[in-house]
Amino acid sequence: MTTEAQNPIKSVETAFRILEEVRNMDGARGADIASVLDMPPSTLHNYLSTLQQEGYLVKEDEEYTLGLRFIYFGDYAKHRLKLYRIAKRNIDELAEQTGEMANLLVEENGLGIYVAVSRSERALRLESYVQEREHLHCTAVGKAILAYLNDDRLLQIVEQHGLPQMTENTITTPERLHTELETVHERGIAFDREERLNGLQCCAAPILENGVPLGAVSVSGPKSRMQGQVFDQEVPQMVRDTANAIEIDLVHSTQ
Numbered sequence: 001m002t003t004e005a006q007n008p009i010k011s012v013e014t015a016f017r018i019l020e021e022v023r024n025m026d027g028a029r030g031a032d033i034a035s036v037l038d039m040p041p042s043t044l045h046n047y048l049s050t051l052q053q054e055g056y057l058v059k060e061d062e063e064y065t066l067g068l069r070f071i072y073f074g075d076y077a078k079h080r081l082k083l084y085r086i087a088k089r090n091i092d093e094l095a096e097q098t099g100e101m102a103n104l105l106v107e108e109n110g111l112g113i114y115v116a117v118s119r120s121e122r123a124l125r126l127e128s129y130v131q132e133r134e135h136l137h138c139t140a141v142g143k144a145i146l147a148y149l150n151d152d153r154l155l156q157i158v159e160q161h162g163l164p165q166m167t168e169n170t171i172t173t174p175e176r177l178h179t180e181l182e183t184v185h186e187r188g189i190a191f192d193r194e195e196r197l198n199g200l201q202c203c204a205a206p207i208l209e210n211g212v213p214l215g216a217v218s219v220s221g222p223k224s225r226m227q228g229q230v231f232d233q234e235v236p237q238m239v240r241d242t243a244n245a246i247e248i249d250l251v252h253s254t255q
Contacts, residue, residue, distance in 0.1 A: 014039075018047055019056065019066065027065040081106070083207065083215050084115045086253050087246045091217065092118045094242045098235055099123065100221035102242075103204075105134070105141040106214070110157040112142045115215075124200070124222060137177055138166045140192035140204035141218035146177075147184035148206050148213040154181075169195045189236045190216075194223065201226040203236045205243035209250065217243050 021033055028036075034044045048064060051057040055069040078084045087104050095102035095118035104116035112134035119125070136142030136157065146154055163172045171177045184190040192202035203226075204218030219235050220226075226235065 015047055015051065018044070018051065022057065022064050023066055027063045029062050030064065033064070078115055081115060082253075083246075083250070086249045087207070087215075087217070088116050090242050090246050090249075091116045094118070094217065094219060094238060095120045095123065097238055098219050098221070100219050100225070100235075103141055103218045103220065105139075105145070105216055105218070107136065107142075107145050110136070110160050112136050112139065112145070124220075135161060135164060135166075137163050138170045138192070138196045139218070140190040140202040140220075141216045142204075143181060143184050143190040143192070144204040144206040144216035144218070145213045147181040147190065148208060148211065166196050167194055167198050169193055171195065189240060191231075192220075199223050201231060203231065203239055205236075205239045207243050207246050207250075209247070214250070217246065 017037060018033060021036055022028055025032065025036075030041065030044060030048055033039075033048075034041045037044070048057060048059075052059055052064070052067075055067045057064045058067045083106065084104065091102045091104050099120045099122050101120075101123040102118045103114055105112045105114050107113075114134065134142060136146050146157070149157075158174055158177070163170075163174070163177065165172050171180055188205060190204045192200075192204075194201060196202070199222055200220060201223050202218050202220040204216050206213045207215045207217060217239060219239055
């Protein structure tokens with residue numbers, strides 16, 4: 001499965017590059033966007049004014065930000081996903097039960113998409129951790145999915161997206177990843193030991209349907225709290241139980 005268009009339309013690619021850059025910069029002036037994207041200001045202006053006209057950008061005091069129109073797309077995409085509708089309540093309960101951040105992630109085009117994130121009152125507020133799209137090899141929730149994909153699909157994802165290093169603990173070779181995924185498959189639980197972000201640890205379990213991963217659920221927290229028996233046994237058991245409950249609900253739900 002490839003995501004590369006045979007005849008990509010450059011203007012569409014450019015429009016999305018602009019939107020992504022505005023998001024990355026959390027709002028930006030036209031001159032800054034033009035500099036980052038190396039675009040002539042006059043050309044960029046045409047894109048910005050068109051995106052503003054259609055409601056995808058808002059201009060305030062010479063700075064462009066994403067328009068609220070995107071909310072409708074995000075809500076629609078999430079709620080049409082049965083897994084989200086079924087699992088959201090379970091993710092909220094898991095966050096309260098563990099006192100940490102609970103996540104629901106699905107794979108799309110070889111990357112991970114967080115479709116639900118729930119935090120307890122004491123959980124870390126790590127907006128930078130929950131990316132729009134996430135590499136799968138460096139998170140527990142990603143590895144929980146990779147471990148149940150067939151070999152051809154796994155190879156395709158690695159060839160397409162690589163194994164970029166995020167911390168000194170990140171797995172960066174196919175051989176190490178294969179060994180890790182075999183262990184994940186055997187025990188039904190995956191761990192992230194500061195592989196995505198220094199100081200943060202995570203454990204995850206897959207959500208399966210006839211052996212095929214629909215997604216995965218995880219709990220993330222600071223290493224100071226996620227260690228010892230809590231990290232090795234207690235939280236993994238709660239994550240497994242949550243994944244199992246979601247699997248049962250998926251089978252019997254009429255949503």
